[in-house]
Amino acid sequence: MKINKICILGGGTAGWMTAAGLARKFENTDMEITLVESEQIGTVGVGEATLPHIRFFNNTLGIDEAEFMRATKATFKLGIEFCDWGRVGDRYIHPFGDYGQAINHVPFYHYWNKSRLYRNTSRLDDYSYPIIAAEMGRFRFPDKDHTKIESTFGYAYQFDSSLYARFLRSYGEDKGVTRIEGKVTDIQTDPENGHITSLRTESGCVINAELFIDCSGFRGLLIEQTLKSGYEDWSKWLPCNRAIAIPTASAGKLMPFTRATARKAGWQWRIPLQHRTGNGIVYWNEYISDDEARHVLTTHLDGEPLADPNQLYFLTGKRNLFWNKNVVAIGLSAGFLEPLESTSIYLIQEGITALLELFPDNQFRASDASEYNAKMDLYFERVRDFLLLHYVATERDDSPMWNYFRNMKLPLSLEEKIKAWQTRGHIIEYEFGAFLPPSWVAVMVGQRLLPLRYDRRVDLLSQDELTAQLEAMRLEVLSAATDTTGHAAFLQSFGAAIPMDGKG
Ligand SMILES: Cc1cc2nc3c(=O)[nH]c(=O)nc-3n(C[C@H](O)[C@H](O)[C@H](O)COP(=O)(O)OP(=O)(O)OC[C@H]3O[C@@H](n4cnc5c(N)ncnc54)[C@H](O)[C@@H]3O)c2cc1C
Known part of the structure; x- marks a missing residue:
């Protein structure tokens, strides 16, 4: 009854975090873990600020903190500064x-x-x-x-999310995860019970597995497009539905916090990393056009833009079922609230932890899925209330x-x-x-x-x-x-090797 083959669809932050977590759990066993991802589709390309919980995730994997910080160009994060939320001119740190x-x-x-x-x-x-x-x-x-x-x-990190995925990829591959490059175009299901049996890529590669983890991002290729699990739309509570992200050159002192500044139709983020600053605006398109939002964002940057703006669309909410049949959705395929309190990577982590706790055998008992779904419902609802x-x-x-x-x-x-x-x-x-x-x-x-x-x-x-x-x-x-050391100096002494000029 033991499951021996797991397939993860997607190689963004969710996919590689899941692969790393499973590889660690099933180290030295006969479990086969395959991850399929498509460079042509790419990843969402945002997700730089975290909560302290990520330290426990990294610790469980046995990751060396200094090595991780160097590899992901991370800075330390003591909280989030909120500007102009209660009244224009107010500021406080969570x-x-x-x-x-x-x-x-x-x-x-x-x-x-x-x-x-x-x-x-x-x-x-x-x-x-x-x-x-x-x-x-x-x-x-x-x-x-x-x-x-x-x-x-406690403390968290601000890091380059694509470098984190790359870091975890090499961790996962070292522990035996097989990566397949290719766009999945065909999904086979069992006509009797509706379980997914295999994925096929454009080039004809077939991946059979017993358990599938859907980390395919907003499209939810397995959980939604195949299994029609349904989505609970929370936009009446969290109506912001678009974002534009843009990286800039570092400017000013390297502060150990993320900033979220309220705007008339949304809010703007600023996340300082070792080598650049991540910026973006989250907004409600009912009250501001994309062009106006881009204008608000770019007129409030404190460094030179390093790339073109990245436009993103989303609908806040969560899946009705995170675990449906033999598919578990983790990451953006499971739902998305909004990045105001850096909670998405945390929700990925909770999804992985709950899956490991309730790891199924090939009987896929309904009670395991129900418990998982009830737990994830609570995590999502509580984040929603806090946001x-x-x-x-x-x-x-x-x-x-x-x-x-x-x-x-x-x-x-x-x-x-x-x-x-x-x-x-x-x-x-x-x-x-x-x-x-x-x-x-x-x-x-x-x-x-x-x-x-x-x-x-x-x-x-x-x-x-x-x-x-x-x-x-x-x-x-x-x-x-x-009496506490400056953030940039502390990072340097920790081996981050960042240039100190102007960073304090
Ligand atoms: C504006 C914005 C800001 C955010 N900021 C933060 C933040 O500060 N902190 C935080 O914790 N989170 C943040 N998030 C959320 C965070 O970005 C995501 O939770 C995280 O990146 C995980 O994404 P993912 O891996 O689920 O999806 P993606 O990054 O979209 O990855 C999907 C993967 O699936 C693959 N894929 C899809 N379809 C196929 C197919 N047919 N065949 C093969 N492969 C396929 C893709 O190639 C890709 O590898 C933010 C999100 C947004 C939208």
């Missing part, structure tokens, strides 16, 4: 980490929330080590001593797009989350999902959604004790960040 440190087992932000109601005017950001270090353009690895403020964060929060927690009324969001009926899950926060500063927690309470706090506070009351557990400290503890924390964060 950090990969915490605010201060818990006091009496109560998260620190509750203390700040009470002090704010009693006229403390310090920003919540002033108590977060990763935010202050990011603002100063500094970086270090988290301290292993959990009593230290320098232990209160939507950025659009609805706003006072902006300067364009039809912002008015649309301010008047929107929210998914119940998000409505409840916002209500719990607004009434008493509580973040509803859940088991599955990328974003922990400090992330929700970052966006809500950063976008002026503030609680009316505070959590009464903080009353254990007197008013004077509260003031003293907050000030001590602010100074500790400032001092630790000031």
